Amino acid sequence: MMFLLVCGLLLLVLGALLLYLWRAEAKIGVPWVPDSKSILFSQEPLPPPIPENSITSYALPLRTQGRNIIDQKGRRFKLHSVNWYGGSDELFVVGGLDVRHRNDIAATIRRMGFNSVRLPYADELVVANPVIPESLVAANPDLAGRRALDVFEAVTAALTDAGLAVIINNHITHATWCCGADPCDAAWYNGHLGPLCRIRQTEADWIRHWEEVMVRFVDNPFVIGADLRNEVRGFWGTMPWSKWAAAAEKAGNRLLRIRSDWLIIVGGTESNNDLSGVAERPVVLDVPHRVVYTAHVYAWSGWGSSEGRFSHREYASFVRTMRRNWAYLVEGDVAPVWVGEFGASNRPSVGGANYWQNLLRYLKAIDADFGYWAINPRKPKDDEKETYSLVEDNWSTPILDYRMKDMTEIMRA
Numbered sequence: 001m002m003f004l005l006v007c008g009l010l011l012l013v014l015g016a017l018l019l020y021l022w023r024a025e026a027k028i029g030v031p032w033v034p035d036s037k038s039i040l041f042s043q044e045p046l047p048p049p050i051p052e053n054s055i056t057s058y059a060l061p062l063r064t065q066g067r068n069i070i071d072q073k074g075r076r077f078k079l080h081s082v083n084w085y086g087g088s089d090e091l092f093v094v095g096g097l098d099v100r101h102r103n104d105i106a107a108t109i110r111r112m113g114f115n116s117v118r119l120p121y122a123d124e125l126v127v128a129n130p131v132i133p134e135s136l137v138a139a140n141p142d143l144a145g146r147r148a149l150d151v152f153e154a155v156t157a158a159l160t161d162a163g164l165a166v167i168i169n170n171h172i173t174h175a176t177w178c179c180g181a182d183p184c185d186a187a188w189y190n191g192h193l194g195p196l197c198r199i200r201q202t203e204a205d206w207i208r209h210w211e212e213v214m215v216r217f218v219d220n221p222f223v224i225g226a227d228l229r230n231e232v233r234g235f236w237g238t239m240p241w242s243k244w245a246a247a248a249e250k251a252g253n254r255l256l257r258i259r260s261d262w263l264i265i266v267g268g269t270e271s272n273n274d275l276s277g278v279a280e281r282p283v284v285l286d287v288p289h290r291v292v293y294t295a296h297v298y299a300w301s302g303w304g305s306s307e308g309r310f311s312h313r314e315y316a317s318f319v320r321t322m323r324r325n326w327a328y329l330v331e332g333d334v335a336p337v338w339v340g341e342f343g344a345s346n347r348p349s350v351g352g353a354n355y356w357q358n359l360l361r362y363l364k365a366i367d368a369d370f371g372y373w374a375i376n377p378r379k380p381k382d383d384e385k386e387t388y389s390l391v392e393d394n395w396s397t398p399i400l401d402y403r404m405k406d407m408t409e410i411m412r413a
């Protein structure tokens, strides 16, 4: 009898909890109504970019000083970046080259106010280096018949010629959308998994691929750095920071032997969420003042914690987690942290807009370096519409909504 009573009570509590969670989800799941400032912004022409923000106006090379990236005169170069993806995906080529010439796309990125681009590649691009089908570079006839690495280099040159800085990023091992559950892509090495992985690579292979890519940019001073690996993670949070930090030092030092003034960019474990280990165990390279850390922040991050996903959080709770995960490095003037990936839909839910507003408010408050994910209007696979896009399908017209409004405010501050 007692037993049945306890069971009944437990069921009641469980039911109430489920109802509460369901209500909370429903509340943040409804579409967000843009505020009047965002609507006003979308009706005005985009202001021209500020020339002083361009890498062309800096005394290179760059280095770090405390929380900032600075030039030879001590002037801060703040990363206002955007990601341009495709080089790490199935087609081995950035999106848009079938629609616009790369010089036009570079000019559009510059016109939108960004001063730098994060350009991902997959190890498979280096290993396979296939000829890119002509249809994928239709608006770049000079690239017809060229291989993936040559196209990657040409795109990089187009960006730097337009006065943009470029950060190269090793995104994933297999050329596909990152980051699924495939253990073959979870870290910079997968050799221990044996024949399970189509592309097998050791740590040494990963570093060799890096060298093969970066050697192409030795003479391009606007290629400012190498973002060593995207979203390193282990099964269920089992990637030790110390293991990744040691690998990052090895790769970083090897690249610095090719060119000693590149910035070496190191993401946190737990898919670039967690840089808390840096306090005890910083990444130390042979060349001083080269290390920049990078964090990724999305609406769904924070899942599994008692405070919930970022889409649910109040500002105070969100900031607490930012500080614990990475921002203590910035606020304590220890090292620069570039928020190299974050983004939201053009039509967000209330929760998505809440995450965005908290993040942008905090980026503004601590004056952080950032990189929006991503400019592309289409995903490579099945040409699916990309709701995070910042340009229309013609790769020419910027989408002017709350996202560009908030980033423009920061870039012009």
Ligand SMILES: *[C@@H]1O[C@H](CO)[C@@H](O)[C@H](O)[C@H]1NC(C)=O
Pocket (backbone or CB within 6 Å): 392, 393, 394, 396, 397
């Ligand atoms: C690009 O597409 C947008 C939206 O469809 C359109 O308004 C604009 O005129 C187009 N621009 C060019 C240069 O084709």
